[in-house]
Amino acid sequence: DNDVRKTINIAVIPGDGIGKEVTPQTQAVMGKAVGNQVRLNYVDYDLGAERYLRDGTLLNDEDLESIGQQDAILLGAVGDPRVRSGILERGLLLKLRFSFDQAVNLRPTKLYPGVNSPLKNPGRIDFAVVREGTEGLYSGMGGYIRRGTDQAIATETSLNTAFGVERAVRYAFDLARKRGGKRNVTMVNKTNVLPHAGALWLDIMDKVAQEYPDVTWDYLHADACTIFLVTDPSRFDVIVTDNLFGDVLTDEAGAVVGGIGYSASANINVTDEHPSMFEPIHGSAPDIAGKGIANPTASILSGAMLLEHFGYDQAAERIQRAVEEDVAANASRSRSTQEVAQDIIARL
Amino acid sequence: DNDVRKTINIAVIPGDGIGKEVTPQTQAVMGKAVGNQVRLNYVDYDLGAERYLRDGTLLNDEDLESIGQQDAILLGAVGDPRVRSGILERGLLLKLRFSFDQAVNLRPTKLYPGVNSPLKNPGRIDFAVVREGTEGLYSGMGGYIRRGTDQAIATETSLNTAFGVERAVRYAFDLARKRGGKRNVTMVNKTNVLPHAGALWLDIMDKVAQEYPDVTWDYLHADACTIFLVTDPSRFDVIVTDNLFGDVLTDEAGAVVGGIGYSASANINVTDEHPSMFEPIHGSAPDIAGKGIANPTASILSGAMLLEHFGYDQAAERIQRAVEEDVAANASRSRSTQEVAQDIIARL
Numbered sequence: 097d098n099d100v101r102k103t104i105n106i107a108v109i110p111g112d113g114i115g116k117e118v119t120p121q122t123q124a125v126m127g128k129a130v131g132n133q134v135r136l137n138y139v140d141y142d143l144g145a146e147r148y149l150r151d152g153t154l155l156n157d158e159d160l161e162s163i164g165q166q167d168a169i170l171l172g173a174v175g176d177p178r179v180r181s182g183i184l185e186r187g188l189l190l191k192l193r194f195s196f197d198q199a200v201n202l203r204p205t206k207l208y209p210g211v212n213s214p215l216k217n218p219g220r221i222d223f224a225v226v227r228e229g230t231e232g233l234y235s236g237m238g239g240y241i242r243r244g245t246d247q248a249i250a251t252e253t254s255l256n257t258a259f260g261v262e263r264a265v266r267y268a269f270d271l272a273r274k275r276g277g278k279r280n281v282t283m284v285n286k287t288n289v290l291p292h293a294g295a296l297w298l299d300i301m302d303k304v305a306q307e308y309p310d311v312t313w314d315y316l317h318a319d320a321c322t323i324f325l326v327t328d329p330s331r332f333d334v335i336v337t338d339n340l341f342g343d344v345l346t347d348e349a350g351a352v353v354g355g356i357g358y359s360a361s362a363n364i365n366v367t368d369e370h371p372s373m374f375e376p377i378h379g380s381a382p383d384i385a386g387k388g389i390a391n392p393t394a395s396i397l398s399g400a401m402l403l404e405h406f407g408y409d410q411a412a413e414r415i416q417r418a419v420e421e422d423v424a425a426n427a428s429r430s431r432s433t434q435e436v437a438q439d440i441i442a443r444l
Numbered sequence: 445d446n447d448v449r450k451t452i453n454i455a456v457i458p459g460d461g462i463g464k465e466v467t468p469q470t471q472a473v474m475g476k477a478v479g480n481q482v483r484l485n486y487v488d489y490d491l492g493a494e495r496y497l498r499d500g501t502l503l504n505d506e507d508l509e510s511i512g513q514q515d516a517i518l519l520g521a522v523g524d525p526r527v528r529s530g531i532l533e534r535g536l537l538l539k540l541r542f543s544f545d546q547a548v549n550l551r552p553t554k555l556y557p558g559v560n561s562p563l564k565n566p567g568r569i570d571f572a573v574v575r576e577g578t579e580g581l582y583s584g585m586g587g588y589i590r591r592g593t594d595q596a597i598a599t600e601t602s603l604n605t606a607f608g609v610e611r612a613v614r615y616a617f618d619l620a621r622k623r624g625g626k627r628n629v630t631m632v633n634k635t636n637v638l639p640h641a642g643a644l645w646l647d648i649m650d651k652v653a654q655e656y657p658d659v660t661w662d663y664l665h666a667d668a669c670t671i672f673l674v675t676d677p678s679r680f681d682v683i684v685t686d687n688l689f690g691d692v693l694t695d696e697a698g699a700v701v702g703g704i705g706y707s708a709s710a711n712i713n714v715t716d717e718h719p720s721m722f723e724p725i726h727g728s729a730p731d732i733a734g735k736g737i738a739n740p741t742a743s744i745l746s747g748a749m750l751l752e753h754f755g756y757d758q759a760a761e762r763i764q765r766a767v768e769e770d771v772a773a774n775a776s777r778s779r780s781t782q783e784v785a786q787d788i789i790a791r792l
């Protein structure tokens with residue numbers, strides 16, 4: 097599916113806050129990295145808080161159809177203090193992930209030399225989280241009745257299908273093979289508390305694992321996983337987990353490797369029927385937005401994941417290496433968004 | 445409700461693994477701490493893996509009725525590699541929490557001087573997590589159909605009631621007042637993804653907060669909370685959250701303060717209609733069970749919480765202080781379970 101093509105049409109959604117500042121820098125880095133190997137054709141979409149506040153649009157059918165015709169999406173960040181929490185997340189970000197059936201939310205976690213981990217003895221941290229991206233508690237299913245009374249009740253339902261879980265699990269096993277590290281997949285869940293979903297996940301792990309005799313797997317409760325992320329993060333190779341556990345664990349993992357400023361992600365449509373989406377895992381950071389000081393590294397690394405997705409492995413590796421060198425040399429200096437990007441470009 | 449009585453009848457469930465080793469030591473410490481101020485009348489219950497493997501019993505109606513007549517429960521740990529994951533947890537531990545309507549799972553998190561935090565700059569960590577204990581995703585509600593087919597689907601439902609959430613939230617505000625620290629309650633959830641449950645929790649926070657004008661409150665997404673627990677744990681005073689987020693966050697918090705060997709907990713029936721249950725948050729640790737080397741500190745601190753619950757604040761504080769002194773002097777030494785308890789008793 098990683099076909100090499102002459103032009104990649106990329107929907108660019110800078111979104112809100114620092115998303116608008118880091119995304120253009122990422123485009124500059126990507127352009128430099130691919131040279132004239134491939135044309136990166138950017139199509140800009142005005143989506144996010146500004147648009148919503150202006151005309152009430154989050155992501156309409158027209159937007160969806162147009163974005164759906166591009167090959168990939170480069171997203172900055174979504175979220176604005178002027179918009180009630182949840183509106184932009186569900187109406188834009190999650191709608192993109194769900195509409196384009198982005199089955200896998202891939203989140204590599206790596207401690208770069210030079211980056212200051214909050215841990216005393218972080219060790220060598222280099223693992224990837226494969227977070228299921230289209231179901232679980234993110235389905236939005238549930239209800240809230242008798243609101244405002246003493247008898248109020250609200251439910252949320254976690255949906256787990258063999259179809260959805262299997263493609264994420266399969267991706268995780270493939271990835272463990274491709275990474276060529278410990279070749280181990282750790283499934284994370286709470287099977288002791290979630291009997292139904294836990295059993296389905298374990299059933300699928302059992303089944304898929306048989307096709308990968310060269311890859312081992314183990315199981316860890318989510319609570320125990322939060323401990324190991326702090327006490328022994330180097331034990332992990334590939335973690336596969338559901339949408340909500342994945343959300344929480346990847347933020348903790350990001351913190352452990354020195355802050356989510358270094359954490360990239362890819363929301364992957366595994367059949368390439370719809371565009372995949374590449375985004376830093378950080379948010380729009382309203383507190384520093386507009387100052388030009390946001391670290392664009394996570395966004396730039398997401399751009400590298402985009403290029404890798406389309407088979408431009410060398411360009412992706414060049415960005416990776418330039419980032420590693422840049423971080424090793426400069427992680428402790430305070431630089432502007434543009435300076436960081438320029439420093440990375442200079443090393444390409 | 446914290447009435448001072450002449451005798452406290454305590455159901456003792458050592459359970460499995462190191463639970464059997466730490467619990468008697470806790471009883472010894474508690475006995476010494478109260479002196480002849482109150483009689484601690486222990487009633488032993490043979491529950492856990494051994495009993496289950498012997499006669500298939502987890503926790504029958506007779507057990508429940510008898511335990512229900514005691515004033516409190518002192519639990520060691522539950523879990524055994526010979527029993528499939530989930531059986532003992534749901535059939536014994538969670539059944540106790542639910543049967544006795546233990547609305548609040550209170551988990552103080554404190555970094556004791558002398559204890560080695562995995563963090564470079566932990567700062568002064570001293571907060572408490574109020575975890576709702578009787579609903580959320582722990583309801584066990586859901587289903588798993590078409591198992592073994594490509595069309596399999598499994599669900600889990602999170603139940604959130606005004607009744608259940610309000611008593612936990614109210615407990616959190618009372619606690620913030622009682623602690624006399626920052627007087628702040630942080631609600632943790634994922635309101636941007638869980639619209640129904642998130643709205644109910646926020647509604648209740650809004651409502652209850654009005655009765656506590658001297659206590660401030662804020663809201664944090666669970667993923668952001670996992671970050672702050674690693675980068676800035678001293679910001680927290682009281683955290684209130686649902687059953688599953690609470691499970692995950694308290695294990696991370698335990699790791700941050702040097703390991704769940706120091707983390708005590710109380711499962712509180714807020715009306716005192718049924719017994720409350722006091723247990724360390726660690727598990728049965730099969731890897732070190734039987735060696736007499738488990739650290740009894742978390743269990744001993746849970747014993748102190750039990751005494752505090754019945755109004756024996758001074759005895760509880762004496763244990764707290766003895767533990768703090770012991771930890772400061774000895775945390776880096778390796779001692780047997782009994783040695784630790786003896787050292788603590790010597791300081792009482």
Ligand SMILES: CC(C)[C@H](C(=O)O)[C@@H](O)C(=O)O
Pocket residue numbers: 185186189190343377636637667
């Ligand atoms: C913004 C929010 C909806 C999103 C999520 O929960 O998935 C974010 O936390 C993430 O991890 O990408």
Ligand SMILES: CC(C)[C@H](C(=O)O)[C@@H](O)C(=O)O
Pocket residue numbers: 288289319533534537538691725
């Ligand atoms: C053993 C398990 C069922 C339990 C839970 O999930 O509540 C444990 O992790 C805890 O935190 O006390």
